[in-house]
Amino acid sequence: MQHAMTPTPDVLVCGGGLAGTMAAIAAARQGAKTLLVERYGFLGGNATGGAVAQFNCWQTAAGRRVIAGLAQEVVDRLETYGAARPHDVFVMSTGHPMDRVEYATEVLKLVLDDMVTDAGVTALLHTQLLDVNARNDRIETVRLLTKGGIVTVEPRVVIDTSGDMDVLHKAGARFLALDEGDSLQPATMMFRFGPIDFARLDALSPDEVQALAREGFEAGELARAALHLARDPFSQDAWFNISRLGIDATDTYALSRAEIEGRRQAWRAAQFLQRAVPGCEGGRLQAFATQVGIRETRRIHGDHVLTAEELVQPPPFDDTIALGAYPIDIHPAVGGELIYTPMGDDHAYQIPYRSLIPQGLANALVAGRGISATHAALAAIRVMTISMAVGQAAGTAAAQACASGGGDVRRVDVPALQRQLQAQGALLA
Ligand SMILES: Cc1cc2nc3c(=O)[nH]c(=O)nc-3n(C[C@H](O)[C@H](O)[C@H](O)COP(=O)(O)OP(=O)(O)OC[C@H]3O[C@@H](n4cnc5c(N)ncnc54)[C@H](O)[C@@H]3O)c2cc1C
Incomplete structure (x- = not known):
């Protein structure tokens, strides 16, 4: 059954995990008409359905904050429900210290509901991506399978936050291969x-x-x-x-x-x-957990591929849109151990806007665990604090692309994007 309505949002966000939910909120707060699509009946992805239950690494080991913005607002709102434990530092199984905020996974669903509603996002739950029509360098339409039938959407900009990068996969985008000898990080049933x-x-x-x-x-x-x-x-x-x-x-x-x-x-x-x-x-x-938690699947080939070396010895990116300090933490697919590369005491790294832009497409962005990063770099930047910060940046950039870039994500004025993110409380330096 084909649904009669053809929504034409400015921004379509596909995947309502934390990256997607933050992207949708950020885009809507910038005035973009925003549609957020999620296959389950609630938002949060790994953070709720996967029951991960702790946000790691808000700061360097020396205590310098690297994550704030919308991610901090999520914690503030959890606190008003009494649903977050105080920010603390614990000792990981590797013996290294790590800071975190533990939270109630069910209440996080409510907080995300509140935030998307307040921002004016249209959330389409119980909705699965069906297929994508891409021509030349643009995603023209996206078909969604809803409870009420198939809905065709004509967005100006699409943000793929499905974790598995399902939109871009169906759009025929290019993905990064695993390096020789690497395998995908394993899944976990919490x-x-x-x-x-x-x-x-x-x-x-x-x-x-x-x-x-x-x-x-x-x-x-x-x-x-x-x-x-x-x-x-x-x-x-x-x-x-x-x-x-x-x-x-x-x-x-x-x-x-x-x-x-x-x-x-x-x-x-x-x-x-x-x-x-x-x-x-x-x-x-x-x-x-409602579903097995997924650490890694497809990683997009973007305009810039972020590497582990760039996390360890950060180059001066002029298009930084988020910071991180989480170490390189690889769970091997077999065996009981972790491969863990701690960062220095006050060490932080940057994530460039170009790692959110898929090669070959003008009106698409990615956020969350599918951004353009090597297997080892993803092992650091996949955590939820960084996923939320990158989601906020992707949503803000998508809204700007609609407002002044003709829907082209490469025409975003990056210094203006950075100023906007900082005005929203995000940390970029
Ligand atoms: C077991 C485990 C432990 C972890 N531990 C920690 C930790 O302690 N601290 C920390 O900060 N991070 C941790 N992480 C990492 C972190 O949880 C994830 O990397 C992060 O949540 C990724 O967010 P995301 O929004 O990119 O993806 P996801 O959370 O995977 O969200 C993707 C969303 O898209 C939806 N979706 C997917 N496909 C479709 C489709 N075709 N149509 C419609 N919707 C779709 C999904 O339902 C989901 O809601 C852990 C991860 C796992 C798996």
Whole structure:
């Protein structure tokens, strides 16, 4: 059934994860008529449906802030619901310190609802991308499969925030290959476990935690040698990040098998927690994430490919649209460990606007985990704080492209974009 209406938004944002939701809010706040499309009945992507439950790395190890803007507004609004724990620093399984804000994943859905509604974004939920018609260097129409039938949209600018870059894949865009010997980072089925006696669990030293994690991994009860968790602000439960599924999540069969195997791994891990981990004896598995969390799939080939070397020794980009400080944190597809490259104490890096622009297309941008970056660079910039900052930049740029660039994202006045982002509270230096 073909739906009669043909919406003509200025900006179509496809994918309502954190990158897409921030992009849509930023575009609408700049006055662009904005349509946000999401396949689930709620926004947030990995942050809600994937139950990741903690925003990492707002600052350098020395305490210099690198992320603010809309990302901070999300935390402020979570706090008004009492749904964020105080910003703190914890010790990672690698022994390195890391700052974070833990939050209630269900309340984040409500916060994102509030923010898109207040900004005047039209959110089309339960809507899946169907196909894309691209001619020459423009995406002309996008067809969406909704509950009410097929809707054809004629946007001026499209932002692909589907994580898997489904819009650009269907538009025939160019993607980056994995480097030789690399494989995609694995997926993880997060699970909620509790109640936990945190006084006893927190009394364990990092070495004791690591020894327990290794025992569970070697016994085949944990798929990953870690007891990585984020606490729920409302209860004595925590979301555990200790399953590991080496798949290409754009392969539907592999993704389906991973959902099943992910729940099995989570169940085994919960039995291990109960049996072997002090403070967890009285707990049980309370919930699985709505879907397996995806760290990496397609990465677009953009006007600039951000590399790990550029994170470690940042060149002076003149089109910086966001900062980051998160280390290069590669979860290998097999084995229990992490490959972790910490950044220096007060080290931050920049993300250039050109990494958001797909080669060969004039009216498209990307944000979130599919931006133009190598496998190793993505392992740093994929975190939710940076995804939100890049989303804010993409939405602001798309609105500017509509207002003064004839819908061409390369005609955006980058210094004006940077001034606008800073006026919105984003940090660029
Ligand atoms: C297990 C795990 C643990 C992590 N741990 C942390 C952590 O501790 N701290 C941290 O800050 N970050 C962490 N990350 C990274 C972070 O969660 C992600 O990189 C980030 O959320 C990516 O956001 P995104 O908006 O780009 O993508 P996603 O969150 O993947 O959002 C994509 C959205 O697009 C929608 N979508 C996809 N395809 C379609 C389609 N065809 N049609 C319509 N809608 C579509 C999806 O439903 C989803 O809502 C973790 C990630 C995982 C998977």
